[in-house]
Structures are given as structure tokens and as C-alpha cells.
Amino acid sequence: MTVVAAIVRGPGTNRDDDVADALRLAGAAPRTVLINDLLAHPDVLDDAQMLVVAGGFSFADALGAGRLLALELTIGLGDALTRFVDSGRPVIGICNGFQALVSTGLLPGSGSTAALGANDSGRFECRWVRLAAKSQRCIWTRELTEDIDCPIAHGEGRFTCDDATLEALDANDQIALTYVGTNPNGSRGDIAGITDHTGLVLGLMPHPENHIVPRQHPLFTRGNNSGLGLTLFQHGVAYAASALQSPYSPYQHSGASL
Amino acid sequence: MRARVTITPRGRDSRSAGLLADAHALGLPNVTRLVAHDIVFLQGDLDPATTAKIERLLIDPLLQTGTWGTPATDPQVHVIETMLHPGVTDAAAGAVLHAARRLGLRVVSAATGKRFEIGGDLDEQDIDRLVRRLLSNAVIESWAVGEIAPKAENHSVTSSDLDVTPVGTESDTESDTGDHTVAVTGDHTVAVIGLSSDELEALNTERGLSLDPEELLVVQKHFAGVGREPTDVELEMLAQTWSEHCSHKTFRATITDSSGAVLTPLIEQLRQATNTIAAPFLVSAFVGNAGIVRFTPGRTIAVKAETHNHPSAVEPFGGANTGVGGVIRDILGTAHLPIACTDVLCFGPADLAPAELPDGVLHPRRIRAGVVAGVADYGNKIGLPTIAGAVLYDSGYTANPLVFCGCIGVATDGPTLDGPHPGDRVVVLGGRTGRDGLRGATFSSRSMDASTGEVAGASVQIGDPIIEKLLIDVIRDANGLYTAITDCGAGGLSSAVGEMAEIVGANVDVSLTPLKYPNLAPWEIWLSEAQERMVMSVRPDKVAQLDALCRRHGVELADIGVFTGDGQIVVRFDELVVARIDADFLHNGRPRRSMIAELPTPNRSDPLGRVVADPIATLLALLAHPNIASKASIIRRYDHEIRGATIVRPLVGARSDGPGDGVVLANPTDSFGLAIGIGVNPWQGIYDPQRMAWAAVDEAMRNIVVAGADPDMVCLLDNFSWGDPRRPSTLGDLVEAVSGCVDASLAFKAPFVSGKDSLNNEYLTPDGTRTSVPPTLVITAIGHVPNADKVLTPDLKTPGNLLVLVGSTTDEFAGSHLDSVQGIPTGAAGISASVGVVPAPDLHAPTRYRRIHQAIQAGLIRSAHDCSEGGLAVALAEMAIAGCLGAVIDTLPGDDHVTALFAESIGRLILEVEPGLLVDLHGLLDEHLTVLGSVTAEPVLSINGVGNVSLDVLRSAFIGDAS
Known part of the structure; x- marks a missing residue:
């Protein structure tokens, strides 16, 4: 059965098409859901095996990146989001989606707090970075065998948290992805992405959805053929598919499409 | 109840650091400290529970601190607060209300502002200058020394704005704009019938209509015929529809040149060229948006x-x-x-x-x-x-x-x-x-x-x-x-x-x-x-x-x-x-x-070479020239990756720090793509606008061909930014530029499909001096890339490969960047004789680009770069910087090194080719190739008879502090 991935689109979400392309290539069936439709019918999540909060400038980032979208995903949706995770289905928040998931408290989770502050450069930065997979807990990254190359495009991607949180993230194997070589924004511990205690929820600033075919790589004309970001989505989709087929599937799948 | 909260960034504050640097750059070195804060003004039921929730909403304790009321400051610190004028869109205020509603809070209106705390020994005049030139813009903002008090109308964003208007057919629409309307009654007519020319002109000025005297008379005659005065709406509508901006009066005008010949209107000339080309891919040109x-x-x-x-x-x-x-x-x-x-x-x-x-x-x-x-x-x-x-x-x-x-x-x-x-x-x-x-x-x-x-x-x-x-x-x-x-x-x-x-x-x-x-x-x-x-x-x-x-x-x-x-x-x-x-x-x-045009008489017969004392130093000066130097600090602020289709980027090469030529877009799952290239050189336009226009078209074409576009599937956009065309010489330059566009479009069989002119880019200083922009024509070429896997970038790829120059190089220096870095030579005769000539059209270029496209498709070329600003020397340096490789150049085109290295002759490209494929490439291009030298692993650009320069030195000249 094909994994249905619900991609949340709020006003100002703008990388939903990109992540839909990535999920399609990874074998999933992406379904973009407008936040207004989701608020009116939170049960559409019941029909999805994966939830994606895509990048962009939801609500213009007016009160801080992702904060208003986070309000919609928590107060607006009630407990639908936590139920989604509790039922064992994977969630990914990319860039603005990461900022929103942090703002909901789902990441890092367990009452810890983190934030994504303005880049050290003080500017929006668009450049390619290299990511190393660190976490064996995170279902998205634990099977990654090579580094991922993909772009960042953000002004507020500096991961920050207090010392205790950083230690806890490290101790709990929640540091999912780190920057290799250049740390583009001054993130603490070179952290590019973190997972929650379940390993189901991944938040990351870079855009693996923009490296799904080799010719997207800036060094393609120099012969580069590695570092696809697609692999991250393939692992997420594979996990969702196995959870879907498992007789111990923790949730009831209605089979209907969105 | 009203309240305000001031939000201050914690830790490193790059916005404030940037403002401080800008203050120093404005000539205010005495500013020792400058901290920017955000202010949110609120109105509503602001009980303690509500303010606590608002605080949690607005302030992330890891990133910010918040202060209710007006923060206390040291009396030594100058405080300036700003806010948007009533009516200027305040998106942040809208977001505050949206969030408050989601949280169930009774906030009825909101507004936002900024607070600046400024330290240093500054007098009133300094503060005034700082505010006007850096911290606020009077066009959209008001400001106050100390605390700013929002007026009632500042709270223009109210919770009712969040409601979507009900809709229906006209008869059943309940307008929610009822309280937004003004009673409109009585006389809205403007008297024009019977006014003298002077009175019409006075009306023209008073209402800012910007209509020509003849147009005012036509309006007057029209309404005399209708038998009533126009309303203000009609008059404003006519002024808008007939404005230069909307109706392109100059491009549609009847133009008479100095010889008394009446020219086809400029827009028609471009249109006719497009019709003549009759490109099979054309759907619509020069109509609509x-x-x-x-x-x-x-x-x-x-x-x-x-x-x-x-x-x-x-x-x-x-x-x-x-x-x-x-x-x-x-x-x-x-x-x-x-x-x-x-x-x-x-x-x-x-x-x-x-x-x-x-x-x-x-x-x-x-x-x-x-x-x-x-x-x-x-x-x-x-x-x-x-x-x-x-x-x-x-x-x-x-x-x-x-x-x-x-x-x-x-x-x-x-x-x-x-x-x-x-x-x-x-x-x-x-x-x-x-x-x-x-x-x-x-x-x-x-x-x-x-x-x-x-x-x-x-x-x-x-x-x-x-x-x-x-x-x-x-x-x-x-x-x-x-x-x-x-x-x-x-x-x-x-x-x-x-x-x-x-x-x-x-x-x-x-x-x-x-x-x-x-x-x-x-x-x-x-x-x-x-x-x-x-x-x-x-x-x-x-x-x-x-x-x-x-x-x-x-x-x-x-x-x-x-x-x-x-x-x-x-x-x-x-x-x-x-x-x-x-x-x-x-x-x-x-x-x-x-209109009357006085056509320019450019020098095309007396080229003039240049003298350069130290070519390597000149190359470095060119690489550091603001027009040529790296634009990375700007490009990286733009998201050029979104949609995942950008496969040839504006920055290219091993470290993604070299300048690209054309960019290519191709959807991840498409086999084909689009290339986009830009051609612009206003300095050539000062001396020879017709040749400048051709050169701009050629440059845009070259840029996309080297990236992988098919030169037979290209369309063009023209954008003219000019001075006041009512001055005959300015119009004459424009006429010649259009003629250059038409000639080049026909030669390349690349039709213009849309364009825009922005005239009157002039400024009248208080002492009466009029300054105009140089004649600036921007050509955008959009071409079909048949095979998105066969795109090219200009970075050098492999040591041992040969570097080949196609196209001819002559001593064409007028409007060159060489002149920009070392000054325009002063000659005995008039200015145009003393600067020589602007690069002439290369009539073989259309054929050359077709063949180069074939060579790229056949896999004969490893990298390609166009020679443009700064000439061959800059192009070679850019390829080396991008590829993190060196080059040994043992043969230069022609006998004069200065011309070879720095002339900006058009139609030229540098190609990197594997030695074993040179014969095939030569056979396909079927024209003279100059084998310049070869790519080296050693990071040095070495030019025989001229000198050597290391890649690090080249890179630091090109990148400077722009990384």
C-alpha cells in the first residue's frame, strides 16, 4: 500500500511542491493540505501515514519564524498532532516546518526548549551544505550511509538551547544531523536537525528535498554524483510503509484518501 | 486599555551591528552604540492572564527579552522610536491579532514600531541626520525623540480586518465596507471646457496629471463634444491611461530625425522585426502583460x-x-x-x-x-x-x-x-x-x-x-x-x-x-x-x-x-x-x-588602442571593479534554490564562488530546461547606442548558449531606462538603440516578445543641474535547453585540457571597463575620437553560436565562458577561480597584449576542450580558433610575456570582502 504523506500548507508555505516531488520520487503519495482545511477537518490526518510541515514563511514569520503556524498546529488542531506521533507515524518539519515544530514543543520534546535564532551572519543565506547523519534513534536518519549535500535557504536557522538541553539531546541520541565543514549559521554543536525522544519526528533547517536528482548538485558539471537528499525521504517512507504493514500497527488505517 | 511591549534580541544582534556600521559609513563615527528593538502596541482587555499569554506569544526567552511599558534608559542614551504612518500596511500587527484571536484573547487592535537606543557624543543635528538617513523613512514612517505615542488611526489593523468579506452578486452583496465609506454626493466635476492653454497647464500641475499640452486640448475638446465637464475620476483615469508609464508615448510617437525623415514608431520597429522572424515557437508578443x-x-x-x-x-x-x-x-x-x-x-x-x-x-x-x-x-x-x-x-x-x-x-x-x-x-x-x-x-x-x-x-x-x-x-x-x-x-x-x-x-x-x-x-x-x-x-x-x-x-x-x-x-x-x-x-x-530626434554620430572608423603599464595589476583592478567583482553577498541573500529547478546557478564552480554566465532551470523530472541570460553595458551606450544594443543582445545570447541553450529557440525582452526623451539628443540615442536591437534580433532570429521603457530617469538638483542615467538597455534572453543533462558551467574542469578562443579581438575600447579602472584617455580631438570605437557587431556570431551549441550537445566542450566585461584576461581569471585550477597561456590573439587581454570585442568565447577532441571541435566550428594554452593543476594564471599571478591573489581581488 502506498504511503500517503500529508503536507501542511499554511499561508506563506512555499516549499510544499518541492517536498511533494521528493516524496513522489521516494514512492509516497503526497497530499497537500491547506491549513484552513485541516483546521476544519483535523481527521484528514487519520488517512495519512506521514506528516510533513514544509518550508516557507508561514504567516510571514510575523511574530517569529513558525510561531503562528505552531499555534494553528497546537491550539487550532487540538491534540491531533500529538495523537499522530503517539500512533507511531513519522513527522518531518523542514526549515520553517522545523521552526514551527520547535515552537509547538514537539521538538526537542520532553519539556526541553530550543530555538532557531537569526543566523550569525545576520542575513538570509542560500548556499549548499553537507550533512552527517548522527542519530540511531531517528527513523529518518539511522539508515543513512553517506553524507547528504543540499541547500540551506534561511535567515533564522541558528540552533540554540541551554547547556542542559544540549547534553540531554546528545545523551538521548536526538541530534539527528550536523553540518560537516561549514556551519552556515552558527548553530550550537553544528546541529542541523534534531529528533524527538520517539525518533519519529525530525526537524531540520536544510532542504534535502532540493537534492533528489544528481543534476541538482552544484558540482554535477564537475562529475559529482553523490549526496542525494532523496535518501532521507526514502528512509522515512520505508519506515512509514513498514509501520503500515505491521500487524502491530499502532493506529487504525481507514484506507481512504485525503 | 492600551499597552506596549518592547522586544529586545538576546545575545549577538546582527541587525544592530549592521545599523552601527551603516551609521559610521554615513559619516557619524561618534555613534558608539546602536541597539534596535521592536515595539508592539496593543489595545483590548489586557488583564494579567492575557498579558502573560501575549508575552509567551511574542517573546522566545532563548532569543529575546520583553519589557512592558517604556523601557528605562540612561539619560545619556538618545532614544528614537518610529512607526508606520497610518494606512501603510503593517503585516506584523495583523499577525499579532490573528494569534491573539487563536489564543482567545480580546485584543481589538495592534500596531508595531521600532525603538533605537543610540549612544555617543551626538548633537541634535547628528541625531536628525541619523534618523532621516538611516533609521526611518519619512515616506512611510513617523518618528519621535523618546517615546512615540500611536495615534488612534495608527491602530488601523483591527480584529475585524481578519474577517473575509461576504460575497455574492452585486444585488445581494452586503458590503462590510459600509463603515469605511465616505458619503459621496454633489459635484465631482472638474472644469476644463473653455479654459485657456495656460489654465489647462495650471490644472495639469495642480492635479499632477503629467499630460502633454496637446493631450489636454484633446481632453477638453472631447468633453466639449460630450457636452459636459469631466469628473475627477474621468480626468485621473485619462491621465493614468495616457501616462508615459502606461501608454509608452515615446515608443509610439511619430519621430522626425535631424534629416527630416519620419521614422516608424519604435514599438512598431520591434514588432515588425518579431513578425519578420516568424519564430515557430512564438505564441504572443507585445500584447497583454x-x-x-x-x-x-x-x-x-x-x-x-x-x-x-x-x-x-x-x-x-x-x-x-x-x-x-x-x-x-x-x-x-x-x-x-x-x-x-x-x-x-x-x-x-x-x-x-x-x-x-x-x-x-x-x-x-x-x-x-x-x-x-x-x-x-x-x-x-x-x-x-x-x-x-x-x-x-x-x-x-x-x-x-x-x-x-x-x-x-x-x-x-x-x-x-x-x-x-x-x-x-x-x-x-x-x-x-x-x-x-x-x-x-x-x-x-x-x-x-x-x-x-x-x-x-x-x-x-x-x-x-x-x-x-x-x-x-x-x-x-x-x-x-x-x-x-x-x-x-x-x-x-x-x-x-x-x-x-x-x-x-x-x-x-x-x-x-x-x-x-x-x-x-x-x-x-x-x-x-x-x-x-x-x-x-x-x-x-x-x-x-x-x-x-x-x-x-x-x-x-x-x-x-x-x-x-x-x-x-x-x-x-x-x-x-x-x-x-x-x-x-x-x-x-x-x-x-x-518628437524630434537628433541622431548621434558615433566614431566607427578610428579605433584607438590603450596603454597599460602593468597588465597583472590592471587585471587585479578589473577583478575588484564593483561591476565585475563577486556579487555573492547579494546573490546568497536570494533563495535561488527553491523549486529545485536551478541547475546552473548564478554562482558556479568547485567552491560555488565563480560567476556564472546564463542560468538554467529544469524541473527535476523534466529532460529539458530553460536558460536565462542578461546583456547590459550602458558605458558603450554613451559612445554608440546602436552598437551597445547589438552588443547587449549578443551578450545575452552568448550567456545562454554557453550554458546549454539552443540559439534557434530564444526569445528576448528589452528594457530601456533612459533620460528625458523630449531632449532630441536623448531621443536620438534611444532611436539608435532600438535600431541596434532590431538588427541584432533579426541577425540572431531571436524575436523580442515583450519590453518596457522607463524614460525620464533624470534628477534636477536645487542648483539647476540636471543629471540623467547613462542610456541603460537591459536585454534578457530566454532560451530552450533541449537536454538538461548537458548543461555547461564556466569553471575549468581538468588539468591538461586546452583553452581555445573563438571570435575576433580588435582594439575596441570605448565604454570598456579598462577605461573605467584607469581613466578615459584624453585625446586631442573631440571625445568620441579620443576614446576609439565601441565593439562592432560580429556578423558571424549567429552561426558560431549554433555550431557551439552542436559541439556542446556532441560533448566536445568541457567548460565555456563568454568574454565580456574586462575582456579575455578577466574571463580567464574567472574560469580559473571557479575551477580552482590554473592555466598557462602561451598564445594571445593578435600582437598587442593590451588589446588581447582587455578589449571587450563581442562574439567571443573561451572553450575548454580535451586535447584529443580539438580536431573535432575545429571541424565543427569551421573557423579560426586561437589555442590560448592549457589548464594546469598548479593554481597560477601564467600569461606568456605578460606575467604570472596566483589563484589566491586573483580570488582575493575578485571576492574581496564579498564572501
Whole structure:
């Protein structure tokens, strides 16, 4: 059965098409859901095996990146989001989606707090970075065998948290992805992405959805053929598919499409 | 109850650090500390529980601290607070209300502002300068020393604004704008009949109509014939429709040259060239909002470039921001979905001494910072990659910066939009209407002076890219729900509805237009240039469906009237008719302007070489020249990766720090793509505008061919930014530039499909000096890339490969960058004799580019770079920097090293080829090739008989502090 991935689109979400392309290539069936439709019918999540909060400038980032979208995903949706995770289905928040998931408290989770502050450069930065997979807990990254190359495009991607949180993230194997070589924004511990205690929820600033075919790589004309970001989505989709087929599937799948 | 909270960033605060650096650059070294804070003003039931929730909402304790009330400061610290003028879009305030509503808090209105705490030994004059030149812009903001007190009307964002307007047909619409309206009664007529020419001119000035004397007489005669005076709405509508900005008077004018010959109107010359080429891929040229081509079956591409010069001069952020928003709407107005943006920016010298700044002009640094931020803000937020462009610096742009914004869109073939039909509804979608940008079209058609910033205040607006993104989302899903679409740009509803109703006519009630705030006069609603609005014609039975779609996306829709079929444009305010004008007179009644051109007589027979004492030092100076040096610090602020289609980027090479030529877009799952290239060289235009135009077309073509485009499938855009064409010599330059465009277009068989002219880019200083921009023609080439896996980048690839130059190099130096770094030689005769010649057209170039395309497809070329600004030496250095490889050059074209290295002869390319493939390449190109030398692993550029220079030295000259 094909994994249905619900991609949340709020006003100002703008990388939903990109992540839909990535999920399609990874074998999933992406379904973009407008936040207004989701608020009116939170049960559409019941029909999805994966939830994606895509990048962009939801609500213009007016009160801080992702904060208003986070309000919609928590107060607006009630407990639908936590139920989604509790039922064992994977969630990914990319860039603005990461900022929103942090703002909901789902990441890092367990009452810890983190934030994504303005880049050290003080500017929006668009450049390619290299990511190393660190976490064996995170279902998205634990099977990654090579580094991922993909772009960042953000002004507020500096991961920050207090010392205790950083230690806890490290101790709990929640540091999912780190920057290799250049740390583009001054993130603490070179952290590019973190997972929650379940390993189901991944938040990351870079855009693996923009490296799904080799010719997207800036060094393609120099012969580069590695570092696809697609692999991250393939692992997420594979996990969702196995959870879907498992007789111990923790949730009831209605089979209907969105 | 009212309250305010001041929000301060914790830890490293780069915004404040940037402001401090800018203050020092403004000549205020005594500023020792400058800290920026945000302020949120609130009104509502603000009990302690509520304020606690608001605090949690607004302040992330890891990133910020918050203070309720006015923060206490040391009396030594100067405090300045600013806030937007009432009516200027305050998106942050809207967000506060939205969030408060979601949290169930009773906040009824909100506004936002900024607080600056400034330390240092500064007098009143210093503070005044700091505020006016850096911290606030009087066009959109007010400011106060110490605490700013919001006025009631500052709280213009109220919770009722969050409600989406109810909609229906005109008869059953309950307007929620009732409390936003002004009682419109009585006499709105303006007396014109019987006025003398002088009295008409006085009226023209008083109302800022910017009409020509002949046009005023035609208007007068028309209404005398109708038998009544015009209304203010009619007069404003005529002024807008007939403005230079909207009607291109100069490009449509009858022009007589110095010999007495009458020329074909310029627009017709371009059109005729396009017709002559009869390109099989052409769908639509020079009609509607954008040019349209079809390079692949089932898919059309819409292309357009616009200028937003005057608004960017007075409010750089808002001007550039809405320039981007406007050109994106042009693409939406052709029912295409935008996929990418381009920008070409022209500024005064960044190091201009503050004392040399004309009165009333913002410093180029500030203009640049604002414009770049404005382009980045709109493109990044709306989610479109800003992929191609150029940044030019010249003192001619100090008072008249130029901002060219382009957009490309795609549509899959579907039913043609054949409306509006009589009976279709006039539907407005998107943002609300305010006094934004009133008379922008006429403002843009005038020269500027020291008072422009103040009087034109209302002509500038702040964009809201999120609303426009929602419009894109709606239009994407609205196939079949509308019969025609156009954007609200210059001239607002007047222009949009006026153009759509050109044949059928329309009857609209402007009182049904959703407003930002009350008390707009009917003409203000009709002419407002409020952003992010589109007009659709919609069959009455589809309005409800479209409305439902808009509601899901959170877009406001208003049904304001009907397309009638009687050829009359009737504008009402409720029952009161405020305009009734014949659509034919509006669009075709303007008398054709007659103009006189004095054609230039450029030197084409006496080339003049140059002398260079130290070629390596000159090469380094060229690499560091602001026009040539790395633009990475700007490019990286634009998201050029979104949509995942950018496969040849503006920055290329092993470290992604080399300059690209053309960029290529290809969807991840498509086999083909699009290449976009830009050609511009205003300095050549000073000496020979015709050759400059050809060179610009050639450069744009070259840029996309080396990236992988098929030169037989290319369309072109022209954008002219010129001085006042009523001066015969300025018009003469324009005539010659158009002629160069036409010749090159025909030679390359690349049709022009759309264009735009922005004339009157002049500035009158208080002492009466008039400055004009250099003749600036931007050519954008958009070409089909048949194989997206066979794109090329200019970075050197492999040591041992040969470097080959194609095209001929001669001593053509007029307008060159060499002259820019070492000064224009002073000769005995007149200026044009002393500078030599502008590069001549290379008539073999079209054939050459076709063959190079074949060679790329055959896999014979490993990298390719065009020789343009700075000549061969700069091109080689750029290839080496990008590839992190060196080169040994043992053969230069011709005998004169200076010409070989620095002349900017056009039609030339450097190709990297494997030694074993040279014979095949030569056979295919079938022309003389100069084998310059070869690629080396050693990171040195070594030029036989000239000198050696290491890659590190080249790179630091090129990149400087721009990394």
C-alpha cells in the first residue's frame, strides 16, 4: 500500500511542491493540505501515514519564524498532532516546518526548549551544505550511509538551547544531523536537525528535498554524483510503509484518501 | 486599555551591528552604540492572564527579552522610536491579532514600531541626520525623540480586518465596507471646457496629471463634444491611461530625425522585426502583460521584465519589493504560474563621499541595502528563486537608481481565456485598497528633484508577498472559473478594468471594493495602486465557486460590477455615477506624440588602442571593479534554490564562488530546461547606442548558449531606462538603440516578445543641474535547453585540457571597463575620437553560436565562458577561480597584449576542450580558433610575456570582502 504523506500548507508555505516531488520520487503519495482545511477537518490526518510541515514563511514569520503556524498546529488542531506521533507515524518539519515544530514543543520534546535564532551572519543565506547523519534513534536518519549535500535557504536557522538541553539531546541520541565543514549559521554543536525522544519526528533547517536528482548538485558539471537528499525521504517512507504493514500497527488505517 | 511591549534580541544582534556600521559609513563615527528593538502596541482587555499569554506569544526567552511599558534608559542614551504612518500596511500587527484571536484573547487592535537606543557624543543635528538617513523613512514612517505615542488611526489593523468579506452578486452583496465609506454626493466635476492653454497647464500641475499640452486640448475638446465637464475620476483615469508609464508615448510617437525623415514608431520597429522572424515557437508578443512562447509541446512560457526606478529611489525597500511583486502579477495576468525572478540593479558608487550626495537623495549604500533587502524579501517569501541578474555602479545612477525586475512563468496548454464576455462579473481578488501608490503611473513618468521624496510619498507602497503567494495558490486551482484575468499594477483598478473593458465596457461600483481604512474618495479607490490585487472576469454562475476557493485559501474576493457590452466604462459609487467614459476614447483617443530626434554620430572608423603599464595589476583592478567583482553577498541573500529547478546557478564552480554566465532551470523530472541570460553595458551606450544594443543582445545570447541553450529557440525582452526623451539628443540615442536591437534580433532570429521603457530617469538638483542615467538597455534572453543533462558551467574542469578562443579581438575600447579602472584617455580631438570605437557587431556570431551549441550537445566542450566585461584576461581569471585550477597561456590573439587581454570585442568565447577532441571541435566550428594554452593543476594564471599571478591573489581581488 502506498504511503500517503500529508503536507501542511499554511499561508506563506512555499516549499510544499518541492517536498511533494521528493516524496513522489521516494514512492509516497503526497497530499497537500491547506491549513484552513485541516483546521476544519483535523481527521484528514487519520488517512495519512506521514506528516510533513514544509518550508516557507508561514504567516510571514510575523511574530517569529513558525510561531503562528505552531499555534494553528497546537491550539487550532487540538491534540491531533500529538495523537499522530503517539500512533507511531513519522513527522518531518523542514526549515520553517522545523521552526514551527520547535515552537509547538514537539521538538526537542520532553519539556526541553530550543530555538532557531537569526543566523550569525545576520542575513538570509542560500548556499549548499553537507550533512552527517548522527542519530540511531531517528527513523529518518539511522539508515543513512553517506553524507547528504543540499541547500540551506534561511535567515533564522541558528540552533540554540541551554547547556542542559544540549547534553540531554546528545545523551538521548536526538541530534539527528550536523553540518560537516561549514556551519552556515552558527548553530550550537553544528546541529542541523534534531529528533524527538520517539525518533519519529525530525526537524531540520536544510532542504534535502532540493537534492533528489544528481543534476541538482552544484558540482554535477564537475562529475559529482553523490549526496542525494532523496535518501532521507526514502528512509522515512520505508519506515512509514513498514509501520503500515505491521500487524502491530499502532493506529487504525481507514484506507481512504485525503 | 492600551499597552506596549518592547522586544529586545538576546545575545549577538546582527541587525544592530549592521545599523552601527551603516551609521559610521554615513559619516557619524561618534555613534558608539546602536541597539534596535521592536515595539508592539496593543489595545483590548489586557488583564494579567492575557498579558502573560501575549508575552509567551511574542517573546522566545532563548532569543529575546520583553519589557512592558517604556523601557528605562540612561539619560545619556538618545532614544528614537518610529512607526508606520497610518494606512501603510503593517503585516506584523495583523499577525499579532490573528494569534491573539487563536489564543482567545480580546485584543481589538495592534500596531508595531521600532525603538533605537543610540549612544555617543551626538548633537541634535547628528541625531536628525541619523534618523532621516538611516533609521526611518519619512515616506512611510513617523518618528519621535523618546517615546512615540500611536495615534488612534495608527491602530488601523483591527480584529475585524481578519474577517473575509461576504460575497455574492452585486444585488445581494452586503458590503462590510459600509463603515469605511465616505458619503459621496454633489459635484465631482472638474472644469476644463473653455479654459485657456495656460489654465489647462495650471490644472495639469495642480492635479499632477503629467499630460502633454496637446493631450489636454484633446481632453477638453472631447468633453466639449460630450457636452459636459469631466469628473475627477474621468480626468485621473485619462491621465493614468495616457501616462508615459502606461501608454509608452515615446515608443509610439511619430519621430522626425535631424534629416527630416519620419521614422516608424519604435514599438512598431520591434514588432515588425518579431513578425519578420516568424519564430515557430512564438505564441504572443507585445500584447497583454507578458510575452509568451512555446518551446515544448503542451507548455507555454510567459516572460516579462519591468522597471521600478522612481519608487526605489525614494523608498528602496518598498520600491524594489513592490517591483518584484508587480512583475510576478504581470505573469499571473497571463494565467501563467511564476517559476523564477530576475533582477538587474544599478546604483551610484557605494563609496560616494556623503558631501557629494545631492540634496534629497539617499546614499547609494542605503539604496543598495534597501533594494537588495526588498528583492530578497519578496522573492524569498513568495517562494520564487531569484536566479539571474547584474549589479552595475555608476555616478549617473546616484540620484536615479535603476531596478529591473523580471519574472518567468509556465502554463500547461488549456482552454483559451476568451473573456470578458458581456454579463461576466468584474471580480477583484487579493489585498485591500488604500491610498497606496496614488498617481504612481504619472509619478513614474516625471523627472525627480529634491522634493520628490516628500511629495511622492503616497506613490510608494510596501508589498505583502504572502498575500500574493495566496493569489498564486488560488489561480493555480481556479482553472475554468474565470474567462479573463489581469493584474492591478500602475493605475490600479482604473488600468486593470479599463484594459479588460477596452472592447466590451464595464459598469462597476467602487463602493464595493474592500478598503484598508475609511474615507477614500471614489477616484482614490479607482486609481489606488494598492498591491497584491488581481481582476478577473467571471461568469455569474461561477462566482460562488471561486469565492469558496478563495475562502479556503484565505483570500478576499469582491464582486464589484459587470462587463456590459456597450463599450462604455461606467464607474459608480453606490448609485452615484462618478465616471462614464467611452472605452475607445480612453484607449485610442490620445493624440500621437510628435518628437524630434537628433541622431548621434558615433566614431566607427578610428579605433584607438590603450596603454597599460602593468597588465597583472590592471587585471587585479578589473577583478575588484564593483561591476565585475563577486556579487555573492547579494546573490546568497536570494533563495535561488527553491523549486529545485536551478541547475546552473548564478554562482558556479568547485567552491560555488565563480560567476556564472546564463542560468538554467529544469524541473527535476523534466529532460529539458530553460536558460536565462542578461546583456547590459550602458558605458558603450554613451559612445554608440546602436552598437551597445547589438552588443547587449549578443551578450545575452552568448550567456545562454554557453550554458546549454539552443540559439534557434530564444526569445528576448528589452528594457530601456533612459533620460528625458523630449531632449532630441536623448531621443536620438534611444532611436539608435532600438535600431541596434532590431538588427541584432533579426541577425540572431531571436524575436523580442515583450519590453518596457522607463524614460525620464533624470534628477534636477536645487542648483539647476540636471543629471540623467547613462542610456541603460537591459536585454534578457530566454532560451530552450533541449537536454538538461548537458548543461555547461564556466569553471575549468581538468588539468591538461586546452583553452581555445573563438571570435575576433580588435582594439575596441570605448565604454570598456579598462577605461573605467584607469581613466578615459584624453585625446586631442573631440571625445568620441579620443576614446576609439565601441565593439562592432560580429556578423558571424549567429552561426558560431549554433555550431557551439552542436559541439556542446556532441560533448566536445568541457567548460565555456563568454568574454565580456574586462575582456579575455578577466574571463580567464574567472574560469580559473571557479575551477580552482590554473592555466598557462602561451598564445594571445593578435600582437598587442593590451588589446588581447582587455578589449571587450563581442562574439567571443573561451572553450575548454580535451586535447584529443580539438580536431573535432575545429571541424565543427569551421573557423579560426586561437589555442590560448592549457589548464594546469598548479593554481597560477601564467600569461606568456605578460606575467604570472596566483589563484589566491586573483580570488582575493575578485571576492574581496564579498564572501
